[in-house]
Amino acid sequence: MLITSTMSEQRIGGLAATMRAGSVDLAVVGPGSDLRYLTGYHALALERPTLLLVRADGTADLVAPRLEEARARSEVTSVRVGLRTYGELDDPFALAAEVAGVGQAARIGVGDQLWSSFTLALQERLPGRAWTSASTLVGALRVIKDDMEVAALAAVGSAIDAVHARVPEVLRAGRTEREVARDLAAMIRDGHDEVSFVIVAGGPNSASPHHEPGDRVLERGDAVVVDIGGVLDGYCSDMTRTYVIGSPPAGFADAYAHLLEAQTRSREAVRPGVRAGDIDAAARDVLHAAGLGDAFVHRTGHGIGLDTHETPWIVAGSEVLLRPGMAFSVEPGFYLDGRMGARIEDIVVVTEDGVRELNVLDRGLVLL
Ligand code: ZN
Ligand code: ZN
Ligand code: ZN
Numbered sequence: 001m002l003i004t005s006t007m008s009e010q011r012i013g014g015l016a017a018t019m020r021a022g023s024v025d026l027a028v029v030g031p032g033s034d035l036r037y038l039t040g041y042h043a044l045a046l047e048r049p050t051l052l053l054v055r056a057d058g059t060a061d062l063v064a065p066r067l068e069e070a071r072a073r074s075e076v077t078s079v080r081v082g083l084r085t086y087g088e089l090d091d092p093f094a095l096a097a098e099v100a101g102v103g104q105a106a107r108i109g110v111g112d113q114l115w116s117s118f119t120l121a122l123q124e125r126l127p128g129r130a131w132t133s134a135s136t137l138v139g140a141l142r143v144i145k146d147d148m149e150v151a152a153l154a155a156v157g158s159a160i161d162a163v164h165a166r167v168p169e170v171l172r173a174g175r176t177e178r179e180v181a182r183d184l185a186a187m188i189r190d191g192h193d194e195v196s197f198v199i200v201a202g203g204p205n206s207a208s209p210h211h212e213p214g215d216r217v218l219e220r221g222d223a224v225v226v227d228i229g230g231v232l233d234g235y236c237s238d239m240t241r242t243y244v245i246g247s248p249p250a251g252f253a254d255a256y257a258h259l260l261e262a263q264t265r266s267r268e269a270v271r272p273g274v275r276a277g278d279i280d281a282a283a284r285d286v287l288h289a290a291g292l293g294d295a296f297v298h299r300t301g302h303g304i305g306l307d308t309h310e311t312p313w314i315v316a317g318s319e320v321l322l323r324p325g326m327a328f329s330v331e332p333g334f335y336l337d338g339r340m341g342a343r344i345e346d347i348v349v350v351t352e353d354g355v356r357e358l359n360v361l362d363r364g365l366v367l368l
Contacts, residue, residue, distance in 0.1 A: 032113030097125035109134030157358030159191035160237035192230030220246035240345035
């Protein structure tokens with residue numbers, strides 16, 4: 001993902017503002033999506049630490065191994081981020097503690113993706129400070145996507161729509177889940193930079209939401225849940241459709257009709273000011289009324305962006321108010337143990353006056 005110097009400076013400035021509001025003096029972020037969001041740098045997660053140190057006044061330094069200096073210089077866009085490198089025999093944590101320049105009473109936030117070994121080493125070099133999470137602070141910025149991010153999510157959404165449109169080419173009786181998954185991975189690679197995951201869950205396996213494709217041979221009469229995702233220009237796709245080979249098992253078509261209604265109600269409820277919990281309830285109420293409430297075993301959705309799963313969580317009881325720029329999945333499902341299951345998943349973005357759907361492929365049951 002390429003971000004401009006101005007964007008990087010705005011994001012680091014935004015983090016500093018949330019740090020001041022939360023009385024955090026220093027934020028420490030390691031390789032991962034928070035670092036990419038703030039600087040554009042796709043740092044390698046190595047045993048040699050790469051640490052972005054952001055202070056509450058908005059100044060920042062990157063502590064990085066000397067052998068990564070060229071990459072860091074070319075990818076870190078903001079000229080305001082100082083680069084402090086260390087050699088193979090230096091102590092990176094002593095350097096970080098020195099560069100941090102925080103007092104004895106400082107509160108330090110660490111990113112969720114910072115290795116615990118790094119956090120422990122920092123705590124040793126900076127004793128007596130209070131420690132908290134920095135990812136909740138960065139998350140408060142990341143939860144609202146700007147126009148460029150929405151465009152990236154729309155592009156990767158179209159890419160995964162195109163893969164689902166081609167599922168009927170490879171999904172048929174007599175093939176194993178694994179064979180189908182391998183073909184789908186190749187299709188995802190075609191339109192994405194990376195494959196994130198491929199779930200092909202047929203017959204009784206469709207009742208397991210995160211089933212790992214295995215050696216079961218698909219049969220006529222199987223419902224098959226296909227949930228796939230990849231990464232394009234740093235942003236993630238995640239989309240599910242349910243297919244049936246031949247004619248559906250007894251009771252399946254009726255249950256699927258309720259699921260489709262639940263997913264539609266949920267998508268249509270999305271607009272600014274609505275509680276995330278109400279988006280969950282819109283789907284859950286329909287399934288509950290159809291006697292499928294207990295079969296809907298997970299939340300309705302999750303935010304998506306640089307990570308496949310990020311805030312906001314579309315979960316029962318959430319009081320989080322939807323705001324323009326929030327992007328998340330709407331993915332109710334039903335799972336009847338040992339028998340069958342189904343899920344429909346699309347990504348949506350909250351707009352100024354409603355919702356924009358980033359996956360538009362038909363949601364009806366696909367009979368193969
Ligand atoms: Zn999914
Ligand atoms: Zn999902
Ligand atoms: Zn019914």
